[in-house]
Amino acid sequence: xxxxxxxxxxxxxxxxxxxxxxTQVLNAGLLALERNPTQADQLEACMRAAHSLKGAARIVGVxxxxxxxxxxxxxxxxxxxxxxxxLPEHIDALLQGTDLLMRIATxxxxxxxxxxxxxxxxxxxxxxxxxxxxxxxxxxxxxxxxLLAPQPQAPQPTFEPPLAAEPAQRPQRRTESGERVLRVxxxxxxxxLDLSSKSLVETQRxxxxxxxxxxxxxxxxxxxxxxxxxxxxxKVVGLSHEAQEALAEARRLLAESQHVLxxxxxxxxxxxxxxxxxxxxxxxTALACRMRPFxxxxxxxxxxxxxxxxxxxxxxxxxxEGEKTQVDRDVLEKLEAxxxxxxxxxxxxxxxxxxxxxxxxxxxxxxxxxRASHQAGLLVLELSDDGAGVDxxxxxxxxxxxxxSTEATAAQLSEEELLTFLFLPGFSxxxxxxxxxxxxxxxxxxQHMVRLLRGAxxxxxxxxxxxxxxLEVPLTLSVVRSLVVEVGDEAYAFPLAxxxxxxxxxxxxxxxxxxRQHFWHEGRHVGLVAASQxxxxxxxxxxxxxxxxxxxxxxxxxxxxxxxxxxxxxxxxVLPLDPRLGKVQDISxxxxxxxxxxxxxxxxxxxxxxxxxxxxxGRLERIDxxxxxxxxxxxxxxLVVDDSLTVRELQRKLxxxxxxxxxxxxxxxxxxxxxxxxxxxxxxxxxxMPRMDGIELVTLLRRDNRLQSMxxxxxxxxxxxxxxxxxxxxxADYYLAKASFHDDALLDAVVELIGGAQT
Numbered sequence: 001x002x003x004x005x006x007x008x009x010x011x012x013x014x015x016x017x018x019x020x021x022x023t024q025v026l027n028a029g030l031l032a033l034e035r036n037p038t039q040a041d042q043l044e045a046c047m048r049a050a051h052s053l054k055g056a057a058r059i060v061g062v063x064x065x066x067x068x069x070x071x072x073x074x075x076x077x078x079x080x081x082x083x084x085x086x087l088p089e090h091i092d093a094l095l096q097g098t099d100l101l102m103r104i105a106t107x108x109x110x111x112x113x114x115x116x117x118x119x120x121x122x123x124x125x126x127x128x129x130x131x132x133x134x135x136x137x138x139x140x141x142x143x144x145x146x147l148l149a150p151q152p153q154a155p156q157p158t159f160e161p162p163l164a165a166e167p168a169q170r171p172q173r174r175t176e177s178g179e180r181v182l183r184v185x186x187x188x189x190x191x192x193l194d195l196s197s198k199s200l201v202e203t204q205r206x207x208x209x210x211x212x213x214x215x216x217x218x219x220x221x222x223x224x225x226x227x228x229x230x231x232x233x234x235k236v237v238g239l240s241h242e243a244q245e246a247l248a249e250a251r252r253l254l255a256e257s258q259h260v261l262x263x264x265x266x267x268x269x270x271x272x273x274x275x276x277x278x279x280x281x282x283x284x285t286a287l288a289c290r291m292r293p294f295x296x297x298x299x300x301x302x303x304x305x306x307x308x309x310x311x312x313x314x315x316x317x318x319x320x321e322g323e324k325t326q327v328d329r330d331v332l333e334k335l336e337a338x339x340x341x342x343x344x345x346x347x348x349x350x351x352x353x354x355x356x357x358x359x360x361x362x363x364x365x366x367x368x369x370x371r372a373s374h375q376a377g378l379l380v381l382e383l384s385d386d387g388a389g390v391d392x393x394x395x396x397x398x399x400x401x402x403x404x405s406t407e408a409t410a411a412q413l414s415e416e417e418l419l420t421f422l423f424l425p426g427f428s429x430x431x432x433x434x435x436x437x438x439x440x441x442x443x444x445x446x447q448h449m450v451r452l453l454r455g456a457x458x459x460x461x462x463x464x465x466x467x468x469x470x471l472e473v474p475l476t477l478s479v480v481r482s483l484v485v486e487v488g489d490e491a492y493a494f495p496l497a498x499x500x501x502x503x504x505x506x507x508x509x510x511x512x513x514x515x516r517q518h519f520w521h522e523g524r525h526v527g528l529v530a531a532s533q534x535x536x537x538x539x540x541x542x543x544x545x546x547x548x549x550x551x552x553x554x555x556x557x558x559x560x561x562x563x564x565x566x567x568x569x570x571x572x573x574v575l576p577l578d579p580r581l582g583k584v585q586d587i588s589x590x591x592x593x594x595x596x597x598x599x600x601x602x603x604x605x606x607x608x609x610x611x612x613x614x615x616x617x618g619r620l621e622r623i624d625x626x627x628x629x630x631x632x633x634x635x636x637x638x639l640v641v642d643d644s645l646t647v648r649e650l651q652r653k654l655x656x657x658x659x660x661x662x663x664x665x666x667x668x669x670x671x672x673x674x675x676x677x678x679x680x681x682x683x684x685x686x687x688x689m690p691r692m693d694g695i696e697l698v699t700l701l702r703r704d705n706r707l708q709s710m711x712x713x714x715x716x717x718x719x720x721x722x723x724x725x726x727x728x729x730x731x732a733d734y735y736l737a738k739a740s741f742h743d744d745a746l747l748d749a750v751v752e753l754i755g756g757a758q759t
Contacts, residue, residue: 012107015060019105022049026098027303030091034306035317037079037086046094047076053101064116065104071123072097078127092310093126095303186329189289193478196283197573197592203279204594206272213265220258227251287479290330294372294379295323297332301343305368308347315365316351318343322372327379328476334453335381335473338446342383342469343368345443349429350387350467360464362386378455378497379475384468389461391429392418398429419459423447451605453477454495454588456554472497478574482591484567484599485550488537491599492563493572493591498552498604502566505547510623512663516615516670517622519560521551528560529611533621534586547623554608561607562623570594572601586610622677635661636754637678641671641685641697642715651684651715651746658747659756668692672700675707682754687716687727695730702731711753715746 029046033039050073057065072094078084100119103109231247239247302318309316327335351357351366358364371382395418400407404421421427425444443459450457455473474480474497482493483502501521509519510528518525528549532539549560572591577584588603638660642648652662663678665671669691675683683701687694694714701707713734714727724735734749 012060012062015056015062015065016105016107018056019053019065019101022053023098023102024299025049027095027300030094030098031302031306033079033086034088034091040080043076043080047073047080050076057104062104064111064113065101067116067120068097068100068104071120071127075123075127084127088310090126093122095307097123184289189286189329190478193283193286193290193573194575196279196286200276200279200283201592201594201596203272203276205596206268206275208595210265210269210272213261213268217258217261217265220254220261224251224254224258227254287476290328290476290478291326292329292332293323294325294327294332297327297336297339298323298370301339301370304340305343305347308344309351309366312348314347314351314353316347317365317367319367319369320372321370325372325374325379326475327372328474328478330477331379331453331473331475334449338449338471339370339381339383341443341446343370346383346385346387346467350385350389352388356388360388374475375472378472381471381473382468383471384466386466389463389465389467390419390422390459392463394429395419395421398427402427415461419461422459423457454497454605480572480574480591480601482570482572482601483550484570484593485531485548485563486565486567487531487535487563488539489564490537491567491593491597492531492535493570493599493601494550494552494561495601495604496569498554499550500553500558501551503549503551503560505549505560505562507545507547510547519549521558521560524558526551526558526560527611527615528562528623529614530621530623531561531563533614534561534607534610552604552608554605557608559608559611572599574601622674635659636681637661637663638682638684638750638754639663639665639671639674639678639680641665641668641683641689641694643667643686643689647686647715654746655750658750660750668694668697671697675701675710676704680710682711682713682750684713684715684750687714687718687723695726698727698730698732713749713753 026046026049029042029049032042033046036042050069054066054069054073057063057069075084075090075094079086079090084090097119100111100115104111227247227250231251234243234247298320302320305316305318346368351368352360352362354364357366366385366387368383368385373380392415396410396413399405399410399413399418399421404424404427405413422429423443423446427444447457450471450473453473454477455471457472458470459467460470461467474495480493481496483496483499484491484493486492503519503521505519505528510517511519511525517528519528520526530539531537531550548563548566550563551558551560570593572593575590575592577587577590586603586607587600588606589601591599591601593599638655640648640651640655640662641664642651643666648664648666652664655662663674663680665674667689668685671683671685672692674680683698685694685697694716698712698714701710701712711734712732713736714732715736716723716727717737718724724737727735733753736745736749
């Protein structure tokens, strides 16, 4: 390449960068001018942008760029001087010219001379006042005629839509302040963040050394005092001159070593503090390199909403709040597609046609609001529209027509339950497929991508007033704020985004409902599970009766997870697990704590599925925090196992009134789980029960070395001798027929087997 060719290539690259900047100004300004065509500052900004592009194109010899920008400038100058009132047709054409200029300036794109000539001719026609109708601020409809006329269909657009109906792939940009941008690969950024996080962890390893040196200083001080005391005691017996000199020399050496140790400890302490500060700054800077303003994902969305609305015969404005909210680069990239789906959905399904809006007493122009904000380590997005909302009755009919539910069941579904059907794969309220919608992949794809980001999405609507999507996703995928806990002498981290609360429970706070443990939390009973069982760790041997519980939530599902100890809140750098491990149950990733020790990050959604699986199979273990000493002093405990609620309650009240402590189980499987995890003095069981009958339960108990000596009473409707013999052969100590059942018979049998209630 000759020097002249190199110079031309460099100028073309500069022209491309300038075109990118100036077309952004044009896009934003033209959308503002569409709402207020006489806005002087926007007219000035757009005119200057077109003028700058014309000059830049002339310098680099791009004649097509000169021609396009020149006619655009003429149009804008005419509007500035009051000779032209900008109509939607002018805005369409100017936006089309903006897209054409970007195509001309982008390396590798080819724009034919015919395209440029056609555009110049279009602009010249629009600049001819004789061919443009008088300006109309807003369309006027005869409402009385609309009430009598059949509902109109969406009119076909009479204009040629602009070239960019979707947000296009964009090259890198300069910052708003004009700072130079250095392009760095994502892999290098990830490597930098990884190294900085490791350096931050390494600086924390100095703390144990400092603690050891401080301890050594204290030992030396004690040694020096002991040596002085020894010298005082030896003076009484009278030491030789040589012994006194040796003692003084030992004292001097010890004092000197203590002085040196003090100096080195102080220097190491200062070095450790400086190193940790620099490592923290390095880490924060590396993390900031990954963060981008939310506005980066919005480029082109406002234009897309406007163009799509025009093509459907609708007037729509997009309002955006929180453009400067900082979000991780990876999260931004993954958010662009879901946001595009939701915005297109709002334009097509949400906002009504102008005639319909007038009949409903609404402004002709529809409004879509998008708001971004930080909240508890999450990026919260709210996308709302002032359209018609979801037609719940039509949705109910569609559910039945698609055989997703019976008519009787669909009639009983709540609004929240009905709206969840919109997120099913292939579900759509449209009868026909159009270029915009009808295939049923929009909301399903949105939900899938949001869940990949470890986020959640909720749809709310008000009939006739509009819909609102509420999205919550992590601010970053590389760093997570977590609560670190101890389970089975190992550290685990629960992401704060899924934690509703941390609680200390006393044994009396735990209640038994239908054989399962619950506690009262914010007006509802919440199920209690042991983290040791979920994570397959040995149960805690801690004698402390207070139970540490993490209340986790995923949408409407809430559970309390019992752990051994709360270590504290930490910001963890996510370290992906080795792909060769595959999906590890209940675990999403790993991390390192400040002292360099590893910690596993819990996959809360997966953990909740594990809880459901344990509940469905009846293998959920109970938690007994009463220590052995307390159990020995407590009242005698009896487990009643019966699938009849009436029988369970009758037996429970009888035994409670006599002074016994009673727990209940709904079937043999539930009773077996209770027997393995809690201490009981007596088992009272029925025979005929689902999942596991009483005979199987007694047989399992007699085979268990720890439980085989426990007294067992069978209470059953079966009073035949062969039934009685079968129960006793299985290992029961007492058989009582329900047909001849009365209060005294049960209580007398209990006293006979385990004695009175008090120990």
